Amino acid sequence: MNKQQFNVYLPDGLIREIKHAAIDVEESLSQFVETSLAQRLKQSEGSTEMVSLMPIVYVTQMKKSLTFYKALGAQPIHTGQMWSQLTMGDSSFALHGIEKINKRSNQMGLALTAHQPLENIIKALKSKRIKVEGDIVDEAFGRSMLIHDPDGLPIQINEHDPTLYK
Amino acid sequence: MNRVAELAYFTDNVQAMTEFYRNLLDQEATHVDENMAIFMVGQIKLFIHKNYDASENELPPENHLAFGVANLDETCESLKQKSLTLEEEPKEYYWGKSAYLRDPDGHLIELAE
Numbered sequence: 001m002n003k004q005q006f007n008v009y010l011p012d013g014l015i016r017e018i019k020h021a022a023i024d025v026e027e028s029l030s031q032f033v034e035t036s037l038a039q040r041l042k043q044s045e046g047s048t049e050m051v052s053l054m055p056i057v058y059v060t061q062m063k064k065s066l067t068f069y070k071a072l073g074a075q076p077i078h079t080g081q082m083w084s085q086l087t088m089g090d091s092s093f094a095l096h097g098i099e100k101i102n103k104r105s106n107q108m109g110l111a112l113t114a115h116q117p118l119e120n121i122i123k124a125l126k127s128k129r130i131k132v133e134g135d136i137v138d139e140a141f142g143r144s145m146l147i148h149d150p151d152g153l154p155i156q157i158n159e160h161d162p163t164l165y166k
Numbered sequence: 167m168n169r170v171a172e173l174a175y176f177t178d179n180v181q182a183m184t185e186f187y188r189n190l191l192d193q194e195a196t197h198v199d200e201n202m203a204i205f206m207v208g209q210i211k212l213f214i215h216k217n218y219d220a221s222e223n224e225l226p227p228e229n230h231l232a233f234g235v236a237n238l239d240e241t242c243e244s245l246k247q248k249s250l251t252l253e254e255e256p257k258e259y260y261w262g263k264s265a266y267l268r269d270p271d272g273h274l275i276e277l278a279e
Contacts (some may be wrong), residue, residue: 047192048192049193050191050207052207053191053212054170057271057273059269060270061271068269068270071250072168073235088170088233089170089234090169090209091170101272107273108175108230108231110212112191112207125190128189130186149187150182150183151179153229
């Protein structure tokens with residue numbers, strides 16, 4: 001493979017760290033930088049790997065549903081008429097308020113937390129021929145987008161803004 | 167400790183659903199055959215199962231959420247004291263001991279030991 005010199009400007013401290021890291025893994029500096037950048041590009045363009053999966057139950061009566069799920073031992077960490085998030089042990093699930101349950105398509109769904117900006121996820125989904133519908137919308141926790149699986153079940157992909165939602 | 171254990175989806179098209187979630191999650195199923203696929207995302211299991219016509223004694227093939235509990239009998243007793251009605255009492259199934267009830271919207275909820 002043809003290789004060329006590529007000049008970039010980096011902070012002094014980072015250059016030192018990169019040199020040390022390359023020595024630690026016994027790679028040449030060029031080799032180390034090449035691998036790191038290639039991994040970064042792969043991660044941002046081709047990957048849809050998600051951090052966590054959170055089931056969503058669609059409910060028509062938020063208050064009644066909260067009482068029910070609390071009786072099962074779930075602890076609400078956020079409650080609202082449209083969206084409540086509950087934890088059980090180290091896992092969580094959400095209740096999504098809707099007007100009417102359509103038995104076929106929207107009784108349950110998934111929320112996935114994205115590692116990276118939703119624009120990158122959209123690019124990756126499109127490259128996998130997964131249809132992306134609608135736009136990215138602003139939410140109280142950050143941003144969100146919606147897709148559907150082959151059975152029409154909703155999948156909400158969320159990008160959390162740490163300054164808004166912890 | 168109690169936790170969210172599983173989201174179970176029943177489908178007429180296991181293959182398409184499996185391929186879709188493999189693609190979406192960027193990971194291989196931990197188990198796959200013509201009737202089912204299992205994906206583990208963190209601690210939660212996404213269980214894709216072939217739809218079936220349930221006979222009278224069988225559980226209905228309804229999408230459901232499963233919560234893992236440490237002691238199923240105790241949990242069910244305490245739920246009854248809270249005036250909740252079980253649709254299926256605790257019973258041994260091929261995957262372990264489970265009980266079922268419904269939430270206010272009629273969603274099937276599994277409690278699994």
